[in-house]
Amino acid sequence: MLKLLPNFARWSRAAAALTCMATLTGCDLNFWRMDGHQSTMVVEGPVAQEQLNLFIVTVWVTLVIFIIVGGVFAYATWKFRARTEADEHAEPPPQGHGNPLVELGLIGGSVLALVIIAIPTLKAIWFTYDVPAAEKANAYEITATGYQWWFRFEYLTEQATVDASVKTPLVTSNELVIPVGRPIRINVRTVDVIHSFWVPKLAGKVDMIPNRANFLWLKADKPGYYWGQCAEYCGDSHAVMRFRVVALGPREFNDWLDQQLQTARNVAPRPADANRPRPQFASLRSFRTNETGITERFEVDPLASWQQKQAPEKGEDAELVATGKQLFSTKACISCHTVRGHAGAGVAGPDLTHVGARTTIAAGLLENNHEQLQRWIHNPGAVKPGNKMAKGYVDNKITLTAADEAALVAYLESLK
Numbered sequence: 155m156l157k158l159l160p161n162f163a164r165w166s167r168a169a170a171a172l173t174c175m176a177t178l179t180g181c182d183l184n185f186w187r188m189d190g191h192q193s194t195m196v197v198e199g200p201v202a203q204e205q206l207n208l209f210i211v212t213v214w215v216t217l218v219i220f221i222i223v224g225g226v227f228a229y230a231t232w233k234f235r236a237r238t239e240a241d242e243h244a245e246p247p248p249q250g251h252g253n254p255l256v257e258l259g260l261i262g263g264s265v266l267a268l269v270i271i272a273i274p275t276l277k278a279i280w281f282t283y284d285v286p287a288a289e290k291a292n293a294y295e296i297t298a299t300g301y302q303w304w305f306r307f308e309y310l311t312e313q314a315t316v317d318a319s320v321k322t323p324l325v326t327s328n329e330l331v332i333p334v335g336r337p338i339r340i341n342v343r344t345v346d347v348i349h350s351f352w353v354p355k356l357a358g359k360v361d362m363i364p365n366r367a368n369f370l371w372l373k374a375d376k377p378g379y380y381w382g383q384c385a386e387y388c389g390d391s392h393a394v395m396r397f398r399v400v401a402l403g404p405r406e407f408n409d410w411l412d413q414q415l416q417t418a419r420n421v422a423p424r425p426a427d428a429n430r431p432r433p434q435f436a437s438l439r440s441f442r443t444n445e446t447g448i449t450e451r452f453e454v455d456p457l458a459s460w461q462q463k464q465a466p467e468k469g470e471d472a473e474l475v476a477t478g479k480q481l482f483s484t485k486a487c488i489s490c491h492t493v494r495g496h497a498g499a500g501v502a503g504p505d506l507t508h509v510g511a512r513t514t515i516a517a518g519l520l521e522n523n524h525e526q527l528q529r530w531i532h533n534p535g536a537v538k539p540g541n542k543m544a545k546g547y548v549d550n551k552i553t554l555t556a557a558d559e560a561a562l563v564a565y566l567e568s569l570k
């Protein structure tokens with residue numbers, strides 16, 4: 155009994171570890187369904203579905219091959235194993251060289267397996283290449299452009315105005331809002347290096363290559379909030395070059411479009427503003443590099459968070475917003491960012507006309523809230539290594555006091 159005890163302890167530790175693993179994953183339904191934000195196994199649109207179906211066909215064919223080859227191998231290993239001492243030293247049996255029946259059978263079997271895979275492959279290539287002819291008339295066209303390390307989206311069919319005379323396609327960044335149930339044809343472009351446009355739940359990736367006009371199409375079956383990601387290594391902050399796709403029903407999509415087509419919002423001062431107490435902004439706590447910038451509340455229902463973001467926040471301070479608006483000009487933010495209708499026509503960074511109505515900033519890395527906005531403008535280089543805004547701060551000698559940051563945050567948040 156005493157001798158068994160050490161083993162007993164070891165076994166119980168192993169059992170405890172196994173129980174822990176089982177409970178950790180056991181309750182997590184998503185683990186067993188292979189679901190997650192960027193899962194290609196649980197998909198939400200016909201293009202991704204077609205690609206998943208093809209993958210499953212390939213899995214079955216290779217599984218059959220694995221079972222047959224593995225079975226023959228296991229059988230032969232078992233049947234011809236050395237049973238006695240004499241077997242081990244015996245001469246090898248006579249070696250056969252070629253058996254026409256086996257060889258023809260293998261060739262035939264391989265051809266059959268390839269044909270079984272080729273038919274759905276060709277069908278999928280045709281289907282996923284471009285919007286099906288029957289749906290062409292209903293398609294919605296958008297150009298997505300990759301920048302180190304964010305995405306710009308241009309709505310080719312929607313004309314936004316700066317003043318009454320200048321019309322340009324509507325431009326947004328990092329959050330692609332699309333109508334549900336309509337095929338979306340996306341032209342993919344880049345201004346610098348090769349990037350790749352990938353929304354795993356909606357469609358496979360397509361590269362954004364300099365001087366090459368690639369495109370893809372996708373469709374969302376139901377309203378939702380989808381995670382996207384640059385899928386081609388493109389420099390320092392490639393791993394945090396993300397984006398989001400928000401799919402909305404037709405009415406909600408049109409409301410969103412109406413709002414986006416407006417020039418930047420102005421916050422009207424209220425009589426009481428002058429003597430209202432200024433909000434007390436907590437001094438910026440120090441964030442660690444790469445510290446996550448997404449709250450759990452947001453993760454649980456991102457679409458609801460997005461909807462909430464569309465309306466102006468309560469208790470806006472018109473004076474603070476006005477100060478922020480001025481700082482946006484004097485601190486050189488305007489040289490890289492466009493705020494349509496206000497000062498600012500820069501194109502080196504994301505369009506900020508309606509940045510307050512987005513759920514994330516810094517290309518899907520940080521949740522768009524007071525704390526993270528301040529964290530970003532305080533020191534963008536600490537959040538996203540090597541990014542162009544951090545370089546802009548150095549080149550333009552931009553320094554911000556805590557009060558400047560608070561005013562800029564209030565201004566950015568007012569841009570709904």
Ligand code: HEC
Nearest residue numbers: 303304485486487490502503504515516517541542543546
């Ligand atoms: C040198 C150009 C440059 C200057 C100057 C600049 N920015 Fe930026 N800004 C960028 C770039 C580039 C990005 C995208 C960075 C990324 O995600 O990789 C960005 C991102 C942002 C974002 C996040 C937008 C989004 O949708 O992800 C905000 C907000 C922002 N800048 C605010 C400001 C403010 C406020 C100032 C002035 C204090 C400023 N920027 C100055 C280039 C600049």
Ligand SMILES: [Cu+2]
Nearest residue numbers: 349384388395
């Ligand atoms: Cu990239």
